[in-house]
Amino acid sequence: MTMLRKDTHFEILNLAQPRLLKVISLDEFIEQGLAVCAGDVAFSDLLLWLPDAALQHDPNLLSLPVGGFLTPERLTAQIQGTHLHLHSPKEADVVQPGDVVAMTPDSSLVRVLYRRGSDSNLLFMTDRCNSLCLMCSQPPKDIDDHWHIEENLRLIDLMDAGEENLGISGGEPTLYRDGLLEILAKCKAVLPRKSIHVLSNGRLFKDPAWIEALTTLNHPQLSWGIPLYADNATDHDHVVQASGAFSETLQGLYNLARAKQIIEIRVVLSLQTTPRLPELAHYLFRNLPFVRHVALMGIESTGLARKHHEALWIDPLDYQEPLSQAVYFLFNRGMPVSIYNLPLCLVPAHLSHFARQSISDWKNLFIDACQQCAAIEHCSGFFKSHTDRWQSRGIQPMSTKAFSAYARSAC
Incomplete structure (x- = not known):
């Protein structure tokens, strides 16, 4: 496929x-x-x-x-x-x-x-970023690329007015603060039926001026995806390769909450982040109760992740216990949680109802081992960057009988 x-x-x-x-x-x-x-x-x-x-x-x-x-x-x-x-x-x-x-x-x-009808459409803001995450799929560039702002403003006019989801990403979109706010205002005016989800590291929201700007904008379908990789500064700052990032991100999250923004926490699952997933789940529940959703995400094996394979790779089969603990801790306390980017054959049956078909359509593929799998229509598959070096020992096709049993045990 x-x-x-x-x-x-x-x-x-x-x-x-x-x-x-x-x-x-x-x-x-x-x-x-x-x-x-x-x-x-x-x-x-x-x-x-x-x-x-x-x-x-x-x-x-x-x-x-x-x-x-x-x-x-x-x-x-x-x-x-x-x-x-x-x-x-x-x-x-x-x-x-x-x-x-x-x-x-x-x-x-x-x-x-x-692309008409797709939920994977994206406004790309910039190649610049103020972090250098170990697993960054698109390594940042120190360039002036303001031209993306004008392109996106024009692109908004040309889109269909339908209800697809629309993403905004980079790099770090908040580096072009005025341009981002202009784009969000235009989305509200021209595309009021679309949900807008912005991916940001959240660090620049430490500036309280964002509170007034976002409150004035008052976009009813705007949400923010912010990464938090650990329950402590040492581990988070190491993953994003930026000293002080943990503190700045937390300040930013609280300012977003003060502006009554919809917030999703994103956690990329790697050797660096999975050992303390249960502790992170506790931290999120106790310190960030305003978070609307937690996304636990399989890693995309491209960009800087390739360079840092040894520091990042862990077979998903080897973090199922901390993943299960974190998911159920959040779920049992009413904090919505999802598992992104993991094939169903790597997700225990008791977690399968948390798994989502999450990979953007233009990045998504299924390898040869998937072609006879009965779960293929329900599965996230793989990123196009997938290689054997990043392949779990648990990848295997499910028969119709096995998938039926898997689905029943998930209920």
Whole structure:
């Protein structure tokens, strides 16, 4: 089973400058026009999906007043004109009507920034970060990339107005404070039906000015995912490789609570974090009772995690006891808890109802051992970065009979 890609290559004609465009079908263009987008757009922001057969049947379609045309296969006849035209994609199913795509004149690469109907859409804020986590999947860069703010503001206008979840991530999004607040305000105004979840290390929220800013924003469907890797400063600061981070994160969490924000605590499960999971669960319950959800997450084996394999890798089979203790301590006290990113064959049956299909669709895949597994439709699978070096000895397909027994024992 292959994952959904977020980019592919096209033959691109007449692209003079970088473009961000919404792909729409001819029927959508006729029936909805600019209303196909959530925000303020023009016809020049639309990329008309024009199959080769339709184009050959009626070449006059190329006179429609849109920003360009996309033919999802090879052209059978020469096309004349100066309009932007994408055709002959390397992978035919990557770009579909409803998507928002980005392209630049010096490249044949077309990136999908928004996929219609997906709960894995993400506004990427920056490559910069003020931490250097041992398992960071996207190592930070010391660059000025403010341009992401303008791209995201434009992208919000081009999205569908539907109810999918929308993530905001980096790097560390709060490093661009004003830009992040502007983006959140625009999400509230243009995409009021979407839930917004921001991933942040929480350290910069130690500044109490955030309390007024977020209270004034008053976004009803905004939540924050903040990592806390230990019940003590020594262990947490070691994982994030930043002295003082534990104290700053706690100050930030309390300020978020004062601003009445929805907060999720995230814990990446590794050799560094699993030994004291029960102690961390106690700490969260006693010191952060306002937390709405705790996510215990299998590690993504890419970025800096590869470099720190020896310090991070522990077979999930070897932390099932502390995981169980932590999960049930929180659950029994009314604090919602979930297990992310672990295949079901590595989750004990008594914990299976806490397991979620959590890996973003464009990162998600199932290895050969999964193909005959009866649990595949219920399982999170693996990150695309998965390798044998990070594979548990417990990976095995479940038969239909075994999965039925597993599901019954979970109830």
